[in-house]
Amino acid sequence: MIQITDFHKRFNAGTINEVYALKGIDLHVHTGDFITIIGTNGSGKSTLLNAVAGAFLPDVGAIAIAGKDVTFERDFERARYISRVFQNPYTGTAPGMTIAENLLMANLRGRAHYPRISLNKKLMTQFEKEVSLLEMQLETRLDDVIGTLSGGQRQALTLLMAVIRQPKVLLLDEHTAALDPKSSAQVISLTRRFIEQGQLTTLMVTHSMQQALQLGTRTVMMHQGRIIEDISEREKPGLTVDDLLDKFAELRKREKLTDDIVEQLRREYLISNDYC
Ligand SMILES: Nc1ncnc2c1ncn2[C@@H]1O[C@H](COP(=O)(O)OP(=O)(O)O)[C@@H](O)[C@H]1O
Ligand SMILES: [Mg+2]
Numbered sequence: 688m689i690q691i692t693d694f695h696k697r698f699n700a701g702t703i704n705e706v707y708a709l710k711g712i713d714l715h716v717h718t719g720d721f722i723t724i725i726g727t728n729g730s731g732k733s734t735l736l737n738a739v740a741g742a743f744l745p746d747v748g749a750i751a752i753a754g755k756d757v758t759f760e761r762d763f764e765r766a767r768y769i770s771r772v773f774q775n776p777y778t779g780t781a782p783g784m785t786i787a788e789n790l791l792m793a794n795l796r797g798r799a800h801y802p803r804i805s806l807n808k809k810l811m812t813q814f815e816k817e818v819s820l821l822e823m824q825l826e827t828r829l830d831d832v833i834g835t836l837s838g839g840q841r842q843a844l845t846l847l848m849a850v851i852r853q854p855k856v857l858l859l860d861e862h863t864a865a866l867d868p869k870s871s872a873q874v875i876s877l878t879r880r881f882i883e884q885g886q887l888t889t890l891m892v893t894h895s896m897q898q899a900l901q902l903g904t905r906t907v908m909m910h911q912g913r914i915i916e917d918i919s920e921r922e923k924p925g926l927t928v929d930d931l932l933d934k935f936a937e938l939r940k941r942e943k944l945t946d947d948i949v950e951q952l953r954r955e956y957l958i959s960n961d962y963c
Contacts, residue, residue: 692713709731712731712738724892736860776866793849823873857882897928900928
């Protein structure tokens with residue numbers, strides 16, 4: 688479904704602020720793969736998702752989606768078949784519009800021509816059914832503006848809007864990191880359900896190694912702009928967070944990583960552990 692080939696990206700190239708964010712990424716994502724992505728801060732996880740979404744051109748390299756070379760296709764064009772959910776629950780929905788109006792927009796997204804559609808009874812019944820799947824007591828509040836919802840409710844709705852038109856690719860960038868533990872667990876369980884039901888090809892960045900292992904069919908580890916480990920579906924079950932940390936430790940032994948990195952990961956894991 689997604690073929691990324693020798694993808695390099697430097698930001699602010701040639702200046703003192705130059706950052707070599709992606710250093711030759713090769714990644715083949717099969718249709719229906721659900722890949723969780725972990726890695727140190729600044730290792731290029733979000734940049735990788737942005738590359739798939741088409742936020743910038745590569746310096747070198749190519750990207751193909753569903754058999755088509757999209758390297759030069761812009762992000763707004765790719766948005767017809769790629770959905771994204773970000774960390775901030777306030778970015779995915781229009782706050783001044785109602786739940787129903789937001790869902791209507793999500794339903795119209797990606798169409799070549801916008802049909803004249805109003806919020807008729809049939810649509811409202813459909814939305815009621817879809818929103819009830821979220822189990823967040825929102826089905827009676829379709830006429831409420833989004834701004835009145837909690838962060839967890841908003842993020843659940845953003846997720847529903849992202850999957851409602853069955854995107855070819857779903858990109859999730861730490862989409863539960865800003866939520867309280869209970870909402871995070873709810874949104875994770877919805878994520879799992881939507882992806883399984885829709886067999887959605889998904890890339891999900893997570894700050895939690897636990898989440899990375901519990902979810903998805905494959906796990907990719909990034910460090911300093913490179914993919915340093917790609918854990919297959921066969922290898923994943925039975926793997927523990929300690930195993931993952933050992934993998935980083937092994938890499939360190941092979942001098943790919945410094946001691947600090949393993950320590951940083953251990954610390955990040957201990958902090959995020961409560962949130963799984
Ligand atoms: N648009 C941008 N302009 C300049 N630097 C950027 C931009 N996007 C990301 N970076 C830099 O690229 C590196 C990787 O960032 P990012 O992919 O956001 O890391 P991660 O998501 O793994 O924490 C960081 O050093 C970051 O500051
Ligand atoms: Mg990031």
